[in-house]
Amino acid sequence: MQTYDTIVIGNGLAGAAISYELSKVGQSVLLIDDGRADSGTRYSYGGIGYWAGTTELTEMLFRAGIVRHRELPDELGVDTQLRELDLLLTVAKGEAIAAAKESYCAMRTPPQFVDAKTACEIEPQLNPTAIEGAFTIRHAQVDPMSLVAGYNKAFRQLGGHHNLSAATGIVRVEDTVTGVMTQAQAYAAKKVIVAAGAYSLQLLRAVGVQVPLYFTHAEIIETAPLDFEVRSLIMPATNARTDLESASPEPAEWQKPNHQVMPPVLEAGVIQFQDKTARIGQISRFHTALMPPVEASVGERAIREAIAHPLPNLKDVPGTWRHCLVTFTQDNLPLLGSVPSIKGLHLFSGFTGPFALVPPVAQRYAQHLSESSDEIIEQMTIARFL
Numbered sequence: 001m002q003t004y005d006t007i008v009i010g011n012g013l014a015g016a017a018i019s020y021e022l023s024k025v026g027q028s029v030l031l032i033d034d035g036r037a038d039s040g041t042r043y044s045y046g047g048i049g050y051w052a053g054t055t056e057l058t059e060m061l062f063r064a065g066i067v068r069h070r071e072l073p074d075e076l077g078v079d080t081q082l083r084e085l086d087l088l089l090t091v092a093k094g095e096a097i098a099a100a101k102e103s104y105c106a107m108r109t110p111p112q113f114v115d116a117k118t119a120c121e122i123e124p125q126l127n128p129t130a131i132e133g134a135f136t137i138r139h140a141q142v143d144p145m146s147l148v149a150g151y152n153k154a155f156r157q158l159g160g161h162h163n164l165s166a167a168t169g170i171v172r173v174e175d176t177v178t179g180v181m182t183q184a185q186a187y188a189a190k191k192v193i194v195a196a197g198a199y200s201l202q203l204l205r206a207v208g209v210q211v212p213l214y215f216t217h218a219e220i221i222e223t224a225p226l227d228f229e230v231r232s233l234i235m236p237a238t239n240a241r242t243d244l245e246s247a248s249p250e251p252a253e254w255q256k257p258n259h260q261v262m263p264p265v266l267e268a269g270v271i272q273f274q275d276k277t278a279r280i281g282q283i284s285r286f287h288t289a290l291m292p293p294v295e296a297s298v299g300e301r302a303i304r305e306a307i308a309h310p311l312p313n314l315k316d317v318p319g320t321w322r323h324c325l326v327t328f329t330q331d332n333l334p335l336l337g338s339v340p341s342i343k344g345l346h347l348f349s350g351f352t353g354p355f356a357l358v359p360p361v362a363q364r365y366a367q368h369l370s371e372s373s374d375e376i377i378e379q380m381t382i383a384r385f386l
């Protein structure tokens with residue numbers, strides 16, 4: 001049986017990027033993915049907030065992100081549908097503009113406020129009577145699955161192996177990882193990188209490892225091609241979801257089965273893709289179950305009612321409710337690196353703003369593992385929480 005240098009579990013954005021970057025530095029890599037429909041990457045907006053750094057570290061990484069995105073179409077040989085567009089962060093009628101502005105103060109390049117008339121000139125679909133105005137900035141965006149397909153194609157061209165099956169367990173002998181078990185067979189490797197999004201928690205728990213990684217349930221409506229254009233990426237200017245993600249649940253709360261940790265947050269927003277389909281979102285629920293905690297019809301009705309105010313033309317467009325899980329950490333930095341108690345077992349997950357961060361961080365992480373230790377990567381390892 002072949003012993004791979006590395007097995008990567010999970011082919012969302014994180015797993016696709018790290019498996020490609022490791023192949024590029026000469027490692028033999030097996031990428032295992034279960035092909036589930038509800039990955040965070042599959043239903044993402046694909047927005048690249050390269051302007052949104054709040055510290056020296058995140059500003060440097062976000063800027064490196066947009067540079068890497070500009071290189072990737074040629075390097076991977078695919079059109080990732082990278083484009084620049086306006087981001088509009090709407091302030092609903094009656095909401096305080098100052099409160100929203102304060103939340104952008106920490107950003108090195110904060111979005112600027114424009115009144116309702118100007119916001120509607122930027123995005124004619126907006127309802128001027130429903131908003132005070134919007135904060136706006138130039139943003140970037142890719143088609144999430146085109147980017148993953150590009151990483152996968154280039155990975156295979158470098159000799160990487162891609163296996164469509166569920167990893168059912170991590171194999172170890174005493175305190176050292178030796179491979180991965182799937183339903184069909186076992187695969188041997190010197191190192192295993194778990195990049196399975198929220199499902200990473202299950203795989204790690206099964207070998208007795210707990211990590212400070214959390215997830216929310218996200219709900220959106222995925223539409224059929226629209227017969228009108230939405231030019232911008234639109235989201236509300238509230239920071240309710242970031243508040244939710246930086247909330248610190250008591251460990252006991254997070255361990256409770258089927259438990260709502262915080263009340264849900266609904267952010268009425270939309271992004272349209274080049275094929276004219278759109279994703280209308282988004283509800284985030286901080287709930288410990290892995291299965292959706294609500295009926296599809298309940299989530300869909302709530303999203304349609306919320307979007308009707310800022311973007312009335314979207315209220316009744318044909319579309320389907322979708323659900324997925326999105327991981328995060330409490331300090332908004334990813335959770336990378338070797339798992340302390342098991343040699344050769346690594347995690348690559350928990351990215352906030354992954355479309356900006358994953359491409360440059362995956363490149364650095366591959367170099368960190370194959371050549372020399374990288375001080376930027378060291379700041380994102382699991383060790384920071386120990």
Ligand SMILES: Cc1cc2nc3c(=O)[nH]c(=O)nc-3n(C[C@H](O)[C@H](O)[C@H](O)COP(=O)(O)OP(=O)(O)OC[C@H]3O[C@@H](n4cnc5c(N)ncnc54)[C@H](O)[C@@H]3O)c2cc1C
Pocket residue numbers: 009010011012013014015032033034035036037038039040041042043044045046047048165166167168195196197198199200203218219220281282324325326327349350351352353354355356
């Ligand atoms: C509505 C919405 C909008 C978003 N907008 C943005 C945005 O504009 N910008 C941004 O940066 N981020 C955005 N995000 C967040 C982002 O899309 C996700 O956080 C990110 O794509 C997660 O990538 P991942 O690879 O870590 O996890 P995932 O995409 O969840 O991938 C995990 C993979 O692991 C596989 N897997 C799981 N268990 C197993 C197993 N046992 N064996 C094998 N494979 C397994 C799954 O099938 C999946 O393919 C958004 C998310 C949502 C839901």
